[in-house]
Amino acid sequence: MPDATQPRPAIEAQYDAVIVGAGFGGMYQLHRLRGLGMTAKVVDVAKGVGGTWYWNRYPGARCDVESMQYSFGFSDEIQQEWKWPELFSAQPDILKYANFVADKLNLWPDMLFETRVEGAKFDEAANQWTVRTNRGDTFVAKFLIMATGCLSSARVPDFKGLSGFKGKTYHTGAWPHEPVDFTGLRVGVIGTGSSAIQSIPVIAEQAASVTVFQRTPNFSIPSRNVPMTEAYERQWKEKYPEMREMARQTRNGVIAYPNDFSALSVSPEERHAIYEKRWESGGTTFMASFNDLIFDQASNDTAADFVRGKIKDIVKDPATAELLAPTSHPIGTKRICVDTRYFETYNRPNVRLVDLRPALIEELTPTGLKTAAEEFEFDAIVFATGFDAMTGALTNMGVEGTGGVTLEAEWRDGPRTYLGLMAAQFPNMFMITGPGSPSVLSNMMVSIEQDVNWITGCMAHLRANGVARMEATREAQEAWVLHGIEVANKTLYPKAASWYMGANIPGKPRVFMPYIGGIATYREKCAEIAANGYTGFALTGGIAQVARAAE
Ligand code: NAP
Numbered sequence: 001m002p003d004a005t006q007p008r009p010a011i012e013a014q015y016d017a018v019i020v021g022a023g024f025g026g027m028y029q030l031h032r033l034r035g036l037g038m039t040a041k042v043v044d045v046a047k048g049v050g051g052t053w054y055w056n057r058y059p060g061a062r063c064d065v066e067s068m069q070y071s072f073g074f075s076d077e078i079q080q081e082w083k084w085p086e087l088f089s090a091q092p093d094i095l096k097y098a099n100f101v102a103d104k105l106n107l108w109p110d111m112l113f114e115t116r117v118e119g120a121k122f123d124e125a126a127n128q129w130t131v132r133t134n135r136g137d138t139f140v141a142k143f144l145i146m147a148t149g150c151l152s153s154a155r156v157p158d159f160k161g162l163s164g165f166k167g168k169t170y171h172t173g174a175w176p177h178e179p180v181d182f183t184g185l186r187v188g189v190i191g192t193g194s195s196a197i198q199s200i201p202v203i204a205e206q207a208a209s210v211t212v213f214q215r216t217p218n219f220s221i222p223s224r225n226v227p228m229t230e231a232y233e234r235q236w237k238e239k240y241p242e243m244r245e246m247a248r249q250t251r252n253g254v255i256a257y258p259n260d261f262s263a264l265s266v267s268p269e270e271r272h273a274i275y276e277k278r279w280e281s282g283g284t285t286f287m288a289s290f291n292d293l294i295f296d297q298a299s300n301d302t303a304a305d306f307v308r309g310k311i312k313d314i315v316k317d318p319a320t321a322e323l324l325a326p327t328s329h330p331i332g333t334k335r336i337c338v339d340t341r342y343f344e345t346y347n348r349p350n351v352r353l354v355d356l357r358p359a360l361i362e363e364l365t366p367t368g369l370k371t372a373a374e375e376f377e378f379d380a381i382v383f384a385t386g387f388d389a390m391t392g393a394l395t396n397m398g399v400e401g402t403g404g405v406t407l408e409a410e411w412r413d414g415p416r417t418y419l420g421l422m423a424a425q426f427p428n429m430f431m432i433t434g435p436g437s438p439s440v441l442s443n444m445m446v447s448i449e450q451d452v453n454w455i456t457g458c459m460a461h462l463r464a465n466g467v468a469r470m471e472a473t474r475e476a477q478e479a480w481v482l483h484g485i486e487v488a489n490k491t492l493y494p495k496a497a498s499w500y501m502g503a504n505i506p507g508k509p510r511v512f513m514p515y516i517g518g519i520a521t522y523r524e525k526c527a528e529i530a531a532n533g534y535t536g537f538a539l540t541g542g543i544a545q546v547a548r549a550a551e
Helices: 024-035 076-081 091-104 194-206 230-238 240-248 268-281 284-288 297-314 318-324 444-464 474-489 519-531 542-550
Strands: 012-020 040-043 117-123 128-133 138-146 168-171 186-190 209-214 220-222 337-339 351-355 361-365 368-371 375-377 380-383 429-431 469-472 537-540
Touching (some): 012 117, 012 128, 024 040, 024 091, 024 444, 076 091, 076 240, 186 194, 194 209, 194 380, 220 268, 230 240, 240 444, 268 297, 284 297, 297 318, 318 351, 444 519, 469 474
Parallel strands (some): 138 429, 168 380, 186 209, 209 351
Antiparallel strands (some): 128 138, 361 368, 368 375
């Protein structure tokens, strides 16, 4: 990886496209645009590639989609050559993989690190974007491609007294690059989402004490992670094209071998046996036990009861077990967590659970924090408090479309996109895994490849037809937003106060942001729209305009 720590003069340059973000989306998009012979620059505030896997270095960080599936499928050379060390790989290995891909494709010369995009404005006369950065750079590009990720805007709640705490603070999503040593320290962890559930068991092995502040208990399934075996790897590598295609045809981009019948269609004994088998094999595919767990409350209750029972079996102190057992939302409607000995960790003498429901955190003090009921002293506090998910990175970037409209203002009542790929009044701006696409409800690698392939095909089409400007129509956008709401309302998801709904940020509009219709359906829809000449988009300039004028 090139050393990007040196000060440098501001750059003025023109490209076919500026790509914001050097995670897997930005990397693959750059590769594809090069394939079209287009010029592109990837800009990222990080010092290297990897996006979410660059930032989330907290202890225990690990992907909860199997590595053989959470990886690129576009290059057989890459998928055959890379060797995953574990079934569910840890963050350092995923970051190594991202660097391996960047080396393999020689992406480095077209990437600019330690540079934050601070503004982008569409020039209506020239049909191009002007992009400004915090290093004084100005880039002009016909296309702006947002590869900013869905969980990239880490958020520390606005606690009173935050800056007065004298100990160390960490956010799981912006973890230091140097090793953090908790040996002998009293550590407070705020939050019990996926990041907390992965990090708490590891921190507890090191720290003198860990106090976990829980506002909402979460459902978690054991990962049953194991080292990769040669036989398992071979089995995948021999059938990779077929397996990748199978993943694309699933609901969420993960091969989970779902049972296609209702939880209520079998006897209680059979149901229990099915859950037990899934629990024993581990991972998020637990939710594929039956086909109606996200649609039917009574079915969902059976799965939730099963997991609550497991929590009570594992956690020895009945009062703690009771507090850890989620009751406020249907299982799966907040992102299901996958853990390694999370619930077991509460059996350790140095771990204490504090239920915040009766008494929320009131403030941070110089020596710790205070709830309405109790005061705590800590040497370090870990904020596992999540992200301004899906929209934060986009709305904070100062993006201005036509007529002076900003993305921030346009999305004040929730994000509005067409297919999650484009937004009305933001011409020539694409989003990879944007709000309104399956994104976070799917294996991100499958969604990234889908979106990048679609965007690349679209850009080739625009060039071939001399189209100067492409924009989602407001009608198509509103219909897609409405469709998204309709599909979400057929599920149990809106019942949970989740980050999918924007509920984790005070004042954020409550809108279900990802598209829940499933990857396979979404792919079909996107392909159909492209095949029909990009219906729902206004294409102007060049041949497109001539053709429309002649109609
Ligand atoms: P998260 O799921 O949003 O969890 C944040 C936690 O902080 C929640 O327990 C939340 O409580 C709590 N919290 C927020 N504000 C608080 C406050 N003011 N006081 C007390 N508690 C507060 O964030 P995350 O754990 O970082 O995970 C985000 C997503 O990243 C996951 O859902 C997943 O999609 C992805 N992720 C994946 C993996 C993986 O692949 N294994 C690992 C980590 C993350 P409430 O629930 O009450 O709001």
